[in-house]
Amino acid sequence: MANLKNIRPKALLGLLVIVLLPILAACSSTDNPLTTISPKSDVARDIHWNYQIIFWFAVFVFIFVETLLLYAVIKFRRRPNDGIPKQVHGNTAMEITWTIIPALILIAIAIPTWITIFEIDDVPDDAYMIEIVGHQWWWEATYPDGQVTANEIHVPSDRPIGFNLNTADVLHSFWVPQLFGKQDIIPGRTNTLWFTPEVEGRFFGQCVEFCGISHANMRLEMIVDSPTVFASWLSGIDSPAPAAVSPAVVAGHDLFASKGCVACHTISGRNDAVGIIGPNLSLFGERLTLASATLDNNTENLTAWLKDPEDIKPGNIMSESAPIYTNPDLALTNAEIVTLVAYLQSLK
Amino acid sequence: MASAVGAVGAAGHASTESGVWSWITTVDHKRIGILYGVSAILFFLLGGSEAFLIRMQLASADADLISSGVFSQLFTMHALTMVFLAIMPLGAAFFNFLIPLQIGARDVAFPRLNALSYWLFLFGAILLNSSFVFGGAPDAGWFAYANLTSSTYSPGDSMDYFTLGLLVLGISSLAAALNFVVTILNMRAPGMTLMRMPVFTWMALVVSFLLVFALPILTVGLIELLFWRFFDMPFFSAEFGGDPLLWQHIFWLFGHPEVYILILPAMGIVSEILPTFSRKPLFGYTAVVFAGVSIAFLGFAVWAHHMFTVGLGPVAIAAFSASTMLIAVPTGIKVFNWMGTIWGGSLDLRTPMLFAIGFIALFTIGGLSGVMHAAASSDAQQQDTYFIVAHIHYVLFGGAIVAVIGGIYYWFPKFSGHMYNETVGKINFWLMFLGMNLTFFPMHFLGLDGMPRRIYTYDANMGWDLWNGVATMGSLVLGLSFLIFIYNMVTSWLNGEPAEADPWDGRTLEWSIASPPPEYNFEEIPIVYDRDAWWAEKRGKVQHGVPVGGGSGEEEHSIHMPQPSYWPIVVSIGLIIASYGLVYNSGNFIVATIGLLVGIFGVYAWSFEPVNDPE
Structure with missing residues (x-):
């Protein structure tokens, strides 16, 4: 700590604030798919308004308290000839001050919070x-x-x-x-x-x-x-699924029934596929993602999913109870997977 | 465990006797405190290793190090271990060792009950962790939300280990809390009025009351969970008229006071360290004490802020928002009074002081993010994201753990009789401070970027790689700092310079007796005339009174101390047999009954144990 003795406390504090703020501001991105700070609806915007008010109060208090603390530690550090400092037991005026000011800040935070809570609560009648x-x-x-x-x-x-x-x-x-x-x-x-x-x-x-x-x-x-x-x-x-156009699609269409997929999945237009245990697969070919938005919907991923769903989504009900995954005798062959992929991709 | 206990027994000079048997039968509060401390630090290492595995898995996108099933066990057990097996028992270690010393007593009110608390804690902890070996640890989160915990969605034994482990640990904590309440209220030295009590002891009293009121709530919930799983009584099952939200209300009605159970001892520790190394009395003693008490009261009125997104309705949410924000007022009072304590002081920046100042700096961050979550509408974007993970770690690591490690350094000379290595201590602090911020600060950004908690994997396009990588690097630094801490403790305990009775120019009574203290603590019970009793006496500020002897009519050299007893460990073993019997009941409860009978026999034998009375 010896080298700190020559540093002027105020200069250090200024430095801290200058360095810290831009770092803080640049650390979260509004480009991330799940970003919470780039609202794109009225409700999300209301929430973000509430968040920003609190965020800036928090930043202000953070800088105030940490600056004060750092200042006190540097300024009052023990020096060689220190005697016993004045034995101060408290100060009522200060106690009241630092009770009331935080309370006022909290009221300033609570009011926009209450406004937002009630604003976003009721679903509009015309929704x-x-x-x-x-x-x-x-x-x-x-x-x-x-x-x-x-x-x-x-x-x-x-x-x-x-x-x-x-x-x-x-x-x-x-x-x-x-x-x-x-x-x-x-x-x-x-x-x-x-x-x-x-x-x-x-x-x-x-x-x-x-x-x-x-x-x-x-x-x-x-x-x-x-x-x-x-x-x-x-x-x-x-609208019903399109008429089968290629032999692979036709084969996949039939496998979807013979391998038992229809027991759990519904595809509109098919009277045999009305299961409700698994996801409805109508218009599956138009979907951008598969396996509950974990993978892009393309041939490679769909093949991998049909081959080993357990690897992609551990514990899922299909890999744990569908006969094609639990009974090795009924397992899908690679050729069968190709036709199923073709069929599922044709559902547009 | 036995070797660790043996090592402590060999190294420590807390008592005249040594050897494993003397530690098993001990009822000496100082030895029980050391047992609590050593066990808790071992469990802290275990919980830390679990956290480290979690960080390794999350270091980059699509990692394949740990399966999702094991990951669920790890984050569940990490939380349970840190809360129930590390921070709470570390608090108990301090309470045990320090309360009698700070209030001028020879032991706690019920020494054998104290031993029972320790053994139940140790066996309950082993019971809970043995699930790792016997088919899988609890994996539904430490909060164990119904109905994921039902026998439908959690078949197997893991949730039974959770229920029974926490029940046993609950008995341990409840017994300890009652013991401390009685000790603090009844066994203070003459002249030590409540408002002359050291702040640490005050916070211990507040925490003990919190435990007495909060733990039974958890017990009720656990018993209901047990009956749901064993006997199909559908307390939490919506399809049979129960309500899964009932569990959440019960759990958080316990769980939020629990947060203060974890943090108030830390605040007490800091309130002792700061005055000593500032050479000033605590600023606003009364305000700090009453702030602690009001935090405890308010702690029972804010539980639903853990449930802002379950659909409580706007009026309830607005009310709990307001009550939660209110907690910031007494917390702020504490922070500003600590600031007032160091203001104008002569700050000796030794290791314990660095940790205490670090506590203020880090806890402030956790407090501020806490206020941010109190705003329920804003919290709808932060609930169950890494922003919350950052918050709780700034409170529980930056707050509780940093203060507790500072406290261990501060009282190390007192309980070991040796000085720790100051240079290593400072390296320990700076590495821990750096590692802590590197690990947990980026989690704020991850939370704002939407990363949910408790996910074992994430996609590369989510943009979470960078800060997860930084956090994992930070956890390496944190782990290193903790190993340095262990190194410092072990080498100092074995080879450190002998400690004087009062190495820091302390202010409270524990510094008036030898390091380590003799088995009977105080040769003569002191008379207290001032808040900082020992400081005032050293400075001649008080008229020195005649200390009172060990009891009415006793000779000065026959100090009456409680006898060792093995019945506490027998009772604990009985309850553990009963717990395993319940986990593995196959329709009958024979083993459970045998265990219970052993326990009941132990209690009887305990009651009739002859008292070795000098008369």
């Missing part, structure tokens, strides 16, 4: 309501007219969007940070959420309540479409 069901480990979405999809949730950009949140098994939490703050999903009750989109685009989301060993792989995408694109996507779910 477009989508039913969300959390499963271990994927998301199911049901639209007002009965269309069902999974993990890639399209919404129209021209009106408030509301969600009723339920779970098929354990607790989950629904979160697309650029659009809304998280809301837990609790068995036995229906929680709600809402937001009004501000821009079109893809927004990433993830389950944020620990829900078992593949909690990390329970992701989703919310896609804000223009009203016309959304309408045609929605009606596409209702």
